Amino acid sequence: MSVARRCSEFLVSRFPLEKLSYEHLANKTVPVHKASWIYLLGGLTGFAFLVQVVTGILLMLYYQPTVIGAYDSVRYIVQYVPGGSLIRNMHVWSSSAMVVFLFIHAITNAFARAYRKPRELTWVTGALSMFVVLGLAFSGYLLPWNNLAVYATKVGLQIAEMSTLFLPGPLGGIGGQMAALLTGPDGIGQETLNRFYTLHIWILPALLIALVSVHLLLVQIHGMSVPRFAETSHKQEKFFFNFALKDLSAWMIFLTLLVILAVVLPYDYLQPYTLLKRYSPLAAAPSGIKPEWYFYFLYYPLEVLPKVVVILGTMIFFAGVVAAPWLMEYVPRMWGKRGEESKFPIVATCVVALVIVALTLFGQNIVDVMRGTSAP
Amino acid sequence: MIDGGNNQEKTVGRRSLIVYACAAVLGLCGFMTAIAKQVLGFISGPNLTSAEKSHMVNQEMNLLEEQKQYDQMKLARMNTSKLPVAKVSDLDKNGGKIFTDYFLLPAVVFKNGENSCIARSAVCTHLGCTVQPELVDGKIYCACHMSYFDLQTGKPLAGPATIALPEEPIVIEDDIIYAVRPSGPIKIGPSQTPMNPV
Numbered sequence: 325m326s327v328a329r330r331c332s333e334f335l336v337s338r339f340p341l342e343k344l345s346y347e348h349l350a351n352k353t354v355p356v357h358k359a360s361w362i363y364l365l366g367g368l369t370g371f372a373f374l375v376q377v378v379t380g381i382l383l384m385l386y387y388q389p390t391v392i393g394a395y396d397s398v399r400y401i402v403q404y405v406p407g408g409s410l411i412r413n414m415h416v417w418s419s420s421a422m423v424v425f426l427f428i429h430a431i432t433n434a435f436a437r438a439y440r441k442p443r444e445l446t447w448v449t450g451a452l453s454m455f456v457v458l459g460l461a462f463s464g465y466l467l468p469w470n471n472l473a474v475y476a477t478k479v480g481l482q483i484a485e486m487s488t489l490f491l492p493g494p495l496g497g498i499g500g501q502m503a504a505l506l507t508g509p510d511g512i513g514q515e516t517l518n519r520f521y522t523l524h525i526w527i528l529p530a531l532l533i534a535l536v537s538v539h540l541l542l543v544q545i546h547g548m549s550v551p552r553f554a555e556t557s558h559k560q561e562k563f564f565f566n567f568a569l570k571d572l573s574a575w576m577i578f579l580t581l582l583v584i585l586a587v588v589l590p591y592d593y594l595q596p597y598t599l600l601k602r603y604s605p606l607a608a609a610p611s612g613i614k615p616e617w618y619f620y621f622l623y624y625p626l627e628v629l630p631k632v633v634v635i636l637g638t639m640i641f642f643a644g645v646v647a648a649p650w651l652m653e654y655v656p657r658m659w660g661k662r663g664e665e666s667k668f669p670i671v672a673t674c675v676v677a678l679v680i681v682a683l684t685l686f687g688q689n690i691v692d693v694m695r696g697t698s699a700p
Numbered sequence: 701m702i703d704g705g706n707n708q709e710k711t712v713g714r715r716s717l718i719v720y721a722c723a724a725v726l727g728l729c730g731f732m733t734a735i736a737k738q739v740l741g742f743i744s745g746p747n748l749t750s751a752e753k754s755h756m757v758n759q760e761m762n763l764l765e766e767q768k769q770y771d772q773m774k775l776a777r778m779n780t781s782k783l784p785v786a787k788v789s790d791l792d793k794n795g796g797k798i799f800t801d802y803f804l805l806p807a808v809v810f811k812n813g814e815n816s817c818i819a820r821s822a823v824c825t826h827l828g829c830t831v832q833p834e835l836v837d838g839k840i841y842c843a844c845h846m847s848y849f850d851l852q853t854g855k856p857l858a859g860p861a862t863i864a865l866p867e868e869p870i871v872i873e874d875d876i877i878y879a880v881r882p883s884g885p886i887k888i889g890p891s892q893t894p895m896n897p898v
Contacts, residue, residue, distance in 0.1 A: 382742055392763045396756075404748060406741035475829055475844065482828035510774075511804040605770070605806060606798050608822070609829035611843035627845065627860065 338445050343545045352547070352563035357554035362436065363567070364574045365429035366543070370536065371575040372422035375582065376460075379415040380525065387467065389521040391514045394469035395602040402590075413586035419461055421582065423618045426454055427680075434648070434673040438549035444649035446546065449539040451646045456532045461616060463524040466517065472599040474512065475613040477520070481507060483626065483635075490632045512605075621680045624687030628694045641676075770800070777802050782871065782878035785809060788817060789875055794835040798822055801879050802886055806830045807868050808840070809877055810851060817877055819870045820854050825863035840865065 354363060386405060388397040401408040430450065433439065439447035466477040481503045488499035508515025561567055592600055598610040615623050625634045644651060656666030683690070748756075776783055785799035786809050796810035806822040808831060820840065822831045829844035839857055840849040847859030854864035869880040 382739065385743060386745075392760070392767055396759065396763075400756075404746040404752070406744075406746060407738045408742060410738070411742060478829065479827045479844075513804075605800055607830070608798060608832040609824075609842070609844050611846075613829060613844050 338442050338542075340545055344541075349544065350564060352544075353560035354548050354563055354567040355550045355554065355557075356559040356561050357550070357557055359432075359436065359551055359554065362429075362432040363548055364571060365425055365432060367571045368574055368578060369422055369425040369429055371578065372418050372425055373532070373536075375414060375418040375579070376422065377529070379411050379418065382411050383415060384525065389467070389517055391469065391517060394467060394517065398468045402592075409590060410583070410586050413590050414582055416591040417585050418582055419464065420616070420618070421578070422457060423461065426457055427618075430454065431673065431677050433549075434676075435670065436549065436551035437652070437669055438551075439649040439652065440549070441649075443542065443546055443549055446539060446542040447649050448646055449535050449542065451648070453532055453535045453539065454645075455642070456528055456535060458618070460524060460528045460532065461618065463520045463528065465616060466520045467524065469517065469603055470600045471603050471607075471610055472595060472613060474603040475609045476615050477516070478512060479613065480615070481512075486631055487635045487639075490636070617684060620687045621683040624683050624691050627691050773800060774804070777804075777881075781881040783881075784876050785819075785870075785879050786877045787875050788815075788872060788877060791817065794838075796833045796835070798830065798833045799879065801868055802881055807879070808833055809870060810835060810840075812851065815872075817870060817872060818851065819868040819877075819879065820849075820851075820865040821868060822865075824861060825856070825865060826859070826861035831865070
């Protein structure tokens, strides 16, 4: 069979568009079993994104993407604008919540092996959206233009620059060129802020919406995947309105908790004052510069292990995440088992989940032990 | 009302349906009103006192002044071969000064003995933070990840950095320290030296 033929057959079988009808949508059902709560997580991630869009648009009314104005405009929002502190803190906390939901959504679907045929592309679009979400988080981190923001971005750009240095010849410069594109022609300054702002409010959200649209279309035409242990039970409930109401309740509970969190725990209270001072090109970097907590699993290994190992490892890991539907099927075949029977997918998922959780929670302790120093 | 059929389907009577629907609509209206009030308040903005307003305008003018100095420096670096960056009399035994060099990157100048000074790039070769302008036990210190560098040679002494901080050429004339334009083309980038490759 020719390659073009195989490609078109793959696409036709993965996009059975004939299922896309009003009938099908109206009569959509959701499987009911012990673990059907995992079907709420994708919706929660999407709802958190909706909160980001609404609060983000509101913040744009006052935020000034300029080196002179950025810091003060954020202070102005928090101190003077009615409800400004609430909106800003909802935006910050909801970004963390979005990453948490996304992570649990990915891990639970990996355990449920929801990426199996014919849902490979659902997984791939989800994995790509995850990278876009991390990009949104990274680009948003710079916007307040305080010490924490600018130095965390400098460190991030430095890592991008180093990321390809181990490659031979001109290939080694790719990372540096990417970092230069993000930085702009005059070093870290106004152009950098413009570039990050454009990415944050326009390019990355547009990309995310496009990816998630395909993701949702695929979920709609293939229906919910059922984990293996529940395959024997055929209990279903209607999407309209039984499951939709569950979705809505979960969103409202999240929104309530988010508002409470944004009111009682402003994000800035968790950071040392020196990190929240206005960035000045003529001042030294204070101690305690760290990325947001969801980058710890990349950042802490970078502090102690050789950078080549970490960067190469991260690239392979990310590629592996995207290619998981095929890896989980074909790797077990190397020792003669079919993906269905092998324990490999579950073991691999467990290892990845444990490593990420351990590095996120105990990264600093692990670094201290490996360096032989105690925490400062 | 729940009927006990085989398929466990729940049905709701007409009367309770109307009650539920009314409650839901009322709740939703209240919820939307609360949100609309909050959002409208946010959009219409604060009523500042004139003291607050003048404080903000003053602050902005100070910032514009700083920006003007920075822009003047950018202009000077394009047109002159040396930039005034500090005064010798402002430095003391351990206290140096951070300045912006010809690469538009932070650099730092320290006293080196009685009458001479030494300048080095202030971009830490570990991950690019700006090093401290105060010496710690005679060593240059980066607080980000606790790297120490030798003042004389720039070599890393402790911490995660493995590459030396490059020296920057300076001249001193009548108490004023000038950064000297490096020979060759100036390429602006995140750093002027390669960072630790491994």
